[in-house]
Amino acid sequence: MSHEARNIQWLLQNFVEEVPGVHSVAVVSSDGLLLxxxxxxxxxxxRTVPEQGRGGPARAADNGRMDLAAVVSGLASLTAGAARLMDGGPVRQTTVAMEDGMLLVTSISDGSLLGVHATADCDITVIGYHMALFVGRVGHVLTPALRTELRQALGSAG
Known part of the structure; x- marks a missing residue:
């Protein structure tokens, strides 16, 4: 992997490890693919996943990460559509407060997105600040070539 790709991976891992309350972070391409x-x-x-004929809950980490990417992409699309209808300008950040968690989504560059799943009692100002730092650090290097490299690396790791 290139230096830029390794650096972005390190920044994302550091985000999860260092920011209190963060469960998961996903970088999603403009076409909704997990990068x-x-x-x-x-x-x-x-998630609830059928287990050989039984319908009990099962840990499905890979599917869960892909689901996070799909939710981030869908939510960004929905809020962008709402902003257009309301003449609100571009969406800067979307926050969903749930009983047992938070979901924050912000744009990185060229339609790429950063999604963060956090605890319900997290400090969203701290998470928002770290999201802005991440976007500032990677937005200019997240080129089409780097997005392709990250997508390929994710595919070969799974």
Whole structure:
């Protein structure tokens, strides 16, 4: 992998490890594909997955990360559409407050997105600040070639 790709991976992992309350972080391309993800060991990405004929819950980390990318992409699209309808200008950040968690989404560059899944009691000002730092550090280097490299690296790792 290139130096830029390794640097972005390190920044994302550092984001998850250093920012209190963060469960998972995903970088998603403008077409909704997961480019990069990082999560804590106890990230609550659990889905109900049929287990050989049984319908009980099962840990599905890979599918959960892909689901986070799909949710981030869909939410960004929905809020961008709402902003157009309301003549509100470009969406800067989307925040979803749930009973047991938070989801924050912001644009990186060329339609790429940064999504953060955090605890319900997190300090969203701290997370928002670190999201802005991440975007400032990677926005200018997240070129089409680097996005392709990250997508390929993610595909070969899974």
């Amino acid at each position: 990069l993800t990082s999560h804590t060991e106890d990230a609550p990405i659990t």
